[in-house]
Amino acid sequence: MHPCPGTPTPAHSTVTETHVITTSGLTKIYRAHRSHGREVTALDGVDLHVREGEVYGVIGQSGAGKSSLIRCVNLLERPTSGTVTVAGQDLTALAGRGPRAGRELRRARSRIGMVFQHFNLLSSRTVQDNIELPLEILGQAGRARSLKALELLDLVGLADKAKAYPAQLSGGQKQRVGIARALAGDPKVLLSDEATSALDPETTRSILQLLRDLNRQLGLTVLLITHEMDVVKSVCDSAALMEKGRIVESGTVSELLATPGSELAAALFPVSGEATGTDRTVLDVTFHGESATQPVVSQLARTYNIDISILGAAIDTVGGLQIGRMRIELPGRYEDNVVPIGFLREQGLQIDVVGPAGEVPVLVEEGAK
Amino acid sequence: MTWSEMQPVLSQACWDTLYMVGWSTLIAIVAGLPLGILLVLTDKGGLLQNVVVNKAIGQIVNIARSMPFIILMVALMTFTRWITGTTIGREAAIVPLAIGAIPFFARLVEMSVREVDGGLVEAVQSMGGSTWKVVRSVLVPESLPSLISGATTTVIALIGYSAMAGTVGAGGLGDVAVRYGYQRFETGMMWITVAILAVVISLLQFAGDYAARSLHRRSGKTGGLLLFKPLRGIFPGTVATDAVKKS
Numbered sequence: 130m131h132p133c134p135g136t137p138t139p140a141h142s143t144v145t146e147t148h149v150i151t152t153s154g155l156t157k158i159y160r161a162h163r164s165h166g167r168e169v170t171a172l173d174g175v176d177l178h179v180r181e182g183e184v185y186g187v188i189g190q191s192g193a194g195k196s197s198l199i200r201c202v203n204l205l206e207r208p209t210s211g212t213v214t215v216a217g218q219d220l221t222a223l224a225g226r227g228p229r230a231g232r233e234l235r236r237a238r239s240r241i242g243m244v245f246q247h248f249n250l251l252s253s254r255t256v257q258d259n260i261e262l263p264l265e266i267l268g269q270a271g272r273a274r275s276l277k278a279l280e281l282l283d284l285v286g287l288a289d290k291a292k293a294y295p296a297q298l299s300g301g302q303k304q305r306v307g308i309a310r311a312l313a314g315d316p317k318v319l320l321s322d323e324a325t326s327a328l329d330p331e332t333t334r335s336i337l338q339l340l341r342d343l344n345r346q347l348g349l350t351v352l353l354i355t356h357e358m359d360v361v362k363s364v365c366d367s368a369a370l371m372e373k374g375r376i377v378e379s380g381t382v383s384e385l386l387a388t389p390g391s392e393l394a395a396a397l398f399p400v401s402g403e404a405t406g407t408d409r410t411v412l413d414v415t416f417h418g419e420s421a422t423q424p425v426v427s428q429l430a431r432t433y434n435i436d437i438s439i440l441g442a443a444i445d446t447v448g449g450l451q452i453g454r455m456r457i458e459l460p461g462r463y464e465d466n467v468v469p470i471g472f473l474r475e476q477g478l479q480i481d482v483v484g485p486a487g488e489v490p491v492l493v494e495e496g497a498k
Numbered sequence: 499m500t501w502s503e504m505q506p507v508l509s510q511a512c513w514d515t516l517y518m519v520g521w522s523t524l525i526a527i528v529a530g531l532p533l534g535i536l537l538v539l540t541d542k543g544g545l546l547q548n549v550v551v552n553k554a555i556g557q558i559v560n561i562a563r564s565m566p567f568i569i570l571m572v573a574l575m576t577f578t579r580w581i582t583g584t585t586i587g588r589e590a591a592i593v594p595l596a597i598g599a600i601p602f603f604a605r606l607v608e609m610s611v612r613e614v615d616g617g618l619v620e621a622v623q624s625m626g627g628s629t630w631k632v633v634r635s636v637l638v639p640e641s642l643p644s645l646i647s648g649a650t651t652t653v654i655a656l657i658g659y660s661a662m663a664g665t666v667g668a669g670g671l672g673d674v675a676v677r678y679g680y681q682r683f684e685t686g687m688m689w690i691t692v693a694i695l696a697v698v699i700s701l702l703q704f705a706g707d708y709a710a711r712s713l714h715r716r717s718g719k720t721g722g723l724l725l726f727k728p729l730r731g732i733f734p735g736t737v738a739t740d741a742v743k744k745s
Contacts, residue, residue, distance in 0.1 A: 203624055229545070230623065239626030249621035253639040253713075262635060263625040294716060314625065 144366055148214075149318060149350045150179035150202060155211035157197045157374075171197040172208065173374035179367070181317075184344050184351040186361040188393070189371035195354040198371070199322050202352065203241045204234060215241060216317050239267055242311030246323035248303040250295040256306050257282065257291040263313040281309040285339060301332035308339060312347075319343070321353035325360060333357075337364045358396050362447050368393055383450050386415065389481055397447055402440025402456040404483075409458050410466045411440065415479040416453040425476050426457070433469050435459055456483070499684055507674060508690065514588055514669035519656045521592045526599035526652055531645075533559070533600065534607025535633060545619070545629045559601040567659045570598050571666060591660070591668035599656050606648030610641040643710040650706025654699055671695055 155175040161167040171194045179185040189195050200206035202213055204220050212221045215237070223234040230238070250259050260278040269277070282288050285305040295303055304324060311319055321340065325333040341364045343349050355361065361368045361382075369379035370393045378385065378393050386394045395413075404411045414425075430437055442455040459466045463482060473480050533555065539545050540552040562570070571594040575585045578593040618636045627635070638645070661672020671691050679688025 205620055205623060229629070235626035235628060237626070238624060241624070243621070243624040245617060245621060247615075247617055249615070249617040251618060251636060251640060253642065253716075254635075262622070262627075265635070266622075266625050266627045266631055310625075320624075 144183040145181045147181040148178045149181040149216055150177065150185075150352055151212075151214045152177040152198075152202070153212050155198070155201055155213065156209045157194075157201060157206060158209045170374050172201065172211075174211070175371075175374070175376055177369065177376065177379075179350060179352050181350055182344070182348050183366040184341065184353065184364050186365035186368040187352070187354045187371055187376075188356065188358065188361050188368060189354075190356060193371040194374040195356075195371055196322065197374075199320050199352065199354045202320055203238050203243060204230070235266075239263060239314045240316050240318075242314065242316035242319040244304070244307050244311050244319065244321045244324040246326050248295070248300075248307045248327075250303055250306055250310070252295055254294075255291065256287065256293050256295065256298070259295065259306060260310045260313055263310060267314055277313060278309075281312055282306075284312070284343075285309045299332075300328050301335060304328065304332075304336050305339065308336075308343070312343070312349075317350060319349055319351045321351060323355060324353065326355070326357070333360070334363070340364060361393075362397050362445075368397075382447055383417075386417065386447060386450070386452060387479060389479060395481075398443070398445055398452060398454055400441045400443055400454045400456045402458075404440075404458060405438065408460070408462060410461060410463050410470075411456060411458050411483040412470065412473070413481040413483055414455045414457060414473065415481070416455070417450060417479075423476055425473060425478060426455075428476075429469055429472060432472065435469065499678075499687060504687055504690065507678075507687075508694070511669060511671045511674040511691070512694065514673075515657065515660055515671045517588055518591050518595055518660045518663055518668060518670060519653060522595035522599055522656055522660075523649070523653050525592070525596035526603045526656070527649060529596075530600045530603030530652075531607055531638075533604040535611055535637060537604065537608040538611045538637070539629070539633075545632060559604055562598065562601040563605065565598070567594070567598050568662050568665065570594050571662065586667045588663075588668045588670075591663035591666055591670075595656055595659055595663065598659055599652055602655060603648060603652045606651060607641075607645060610644035610648055611637050613644060614640045643713040646706055646710040646713070650703060650710075653702055653706075657695065657699060657702075 153176050155172050155177070156170070157172040159169040159171060161169070173194075175194075175198060177185075177187075177198070187195050187198060197206055201208045202215065202220075204213065204224055207224060208221065212219055214220065218237055220234065220237055223231065223237055250256075251262070254262070257275065257278045260281055261274040264274040264277060279288070279291060282291055285308055287302060287305050287309070290298065290302065290306075295306065298306065307324070308319075319340075324340075325336050328336060337360060340351055340353070344351050344364075351364075353360065353365070365382060367379070367381045368385060369376045371377070378388075378391060380388070382397070385391050386398065388394060394415075398415075400413060402411070426437055426439075429435070438458045440456040440458055442453070444451065444453040446452070459469060470480055470482070536546075537552065537555055537559070540548040540555070542549070542552075544552075565573075571591075574594045574597060577597075578590050579585050581593050582589045584590050614637055618640060619632050622632050622636055660668075660670050661675070663670055664673025664676055671694060675688050675691040678684040679691065
């Protein structure tokens with residue numbers, strides 16, 4: 130793929146404390162046609178707060194309601210109840226009653242970019258004309274449109290493809306065009322609906338990198354939904370886990386990693402290793418910041434005179450943070466190890482006791498619809 | 499009959515057929531295109547969902563489409579007189595031809611437009627595009643190759659209908675075949691008529707297929723008849739698919 134042009138990514142993030150996307154009590158109920166009483170609750174009171182300038186990932190299995198959620202944010206899907214506020218504007222109030230979008234809602238939508246899993250480029254138009262489409266809708270003049278389109282093509286690294294048709298591009302290039310098109314109206318917010326799910330791993334990385342760069346360079350707020358943990362791991366500042374139409378966990382990535390028993394944290398940064406016998410206690414020790422430099426394992430062994438086996442360990446960068454995690458095994462049951470565990474917690478480490486079932490919940494990776 | 503006797507009759511007949519089919523095709527496209535699009539838009543889940551309007555248009559289209567043309571022509575006589583002032587001749591034949599072709603083309607338009615990927619409609623909506631913008635920049639251009647094929651089919655069907663227009667004194671090739679071939683046993687005249695029709699229909703089909711294919715090729719969709727593949731070299735399209743590059 131093309132390397133991303135532009136200045137090197139600044140290390141600092143642009144996140145502010147202002148909420149740019151807020152949903153409160155968002156509910157979406159689909160009524161099966163002509164069957165009385167059959168209802169599907171896709172969203173069940175979702176409260177989402179996306180801060181300005183952050184990349185926010187919503188992850189969950191197929192059918193968890195992610196798609197409904199992102200489509201409710203620009204009201205492509207009308208929520209049954211609840212409100213959606215984007216950049217201080219209550220979109221649900223603009224929606225009106227009928228299924229058709231009025232002028233004001235359309236105006237508001239033009240300030241929200243959206244990127245799709247299957248790109249949704251018009252095959253009858255060239256790449257440049259595809260990017261000009263949102264500008265046509267905004268009523269810009271031809272010359273201004275083409276200047277803007279070429280500038281955006283340059284930004285996404287496809288300056289030489291202006292006259293090509295989408296059918297002549299690879300998947301990754303199509304998604305770059307999709308991103309350029311989404312940015313044409315200078316949106317503050319970009320919605321990404323499984324934007325990388327139809328791409329191979331390497332292309333996925335380059336598209337995510339592009340989103341990250343745009344987030345940093347333009348201060349663009351990105352709300353993305355995905356079923357791939359790697360997406361959250363590589364670009365998100367914050368994440369939420371959806372299950373059955375509800376958000377079950379949410380927060381910044383560092384908060385999540387510091388939350389004992391967090392499913393998302395475990396899935397973001399898994400360590401493996403089975404207990405060697407029934408009479409053992411298995412602990413996941415998470416190090417971040419200061420605690421990473423402490424020689425805790427040897428201290429523990431010396432202080433309590435116990436033998437410690439290391440079952441698995443890893444160091445990784447999650448959401449830009451260096452983090453280490455180690456799965457260790459202590460002899461004896463949990464009841465026998467309350468004191469050593471207390472000692473470890475005193476050292477500022479995060480300790481998760483791995484239950485006898487022994488397994489960290491795994492988020493199923495399966496294709497979205 | 500000698501050729502010099504036949505020639506003026508045939509050229510007049512060709513001109514009459516062209517005149518009737520040309521005008522009625524034009525009217526059928528102008529009226530059938532919006533009607534077909536409206537059928538899609540007003541359908542359940544459509545952008546202008548309206549069950550009553552949809553059912554009403556659908557019913558009218560169905561009835562008009564299943565009506566035998568010769569009966570339609572007679573049934574519309576009052577209407578035809580109101581429009582053209584007469585029920586005899588070329589102009590009078592254009593009215594029932596157009597009325598018969600509008601629902602025919604509308605159904606073909608409906609089928610073509612339904613094929614358009616809903617994701618594209620959603621993309622334009624997400625940019626704040628109106629329904630009219632969706633129609634103009636997505637539904638029509640994305641289904642254009644298929645719409646052209648539909649128009650070709652409509653023209654050919656209209657040539658068929660126009661053969662019956664001889665019954666209202668409109669002339670045309672069908673009329674020549676009946677009057678000379680059937681009533682006067684002028685077999686030579688009839689065969690020439692058949693040959694002309696065969697050539698005209700083949701040419702129309704070829705032109706329609708070619709137009710649809712070159713649009714298809716540009717947008718990188720596959721389809722069309724393999725028969726015309728060798729012609730690519732002779733008539734290069736706007737953009738060759740061979741140039742597809744991956745990086």
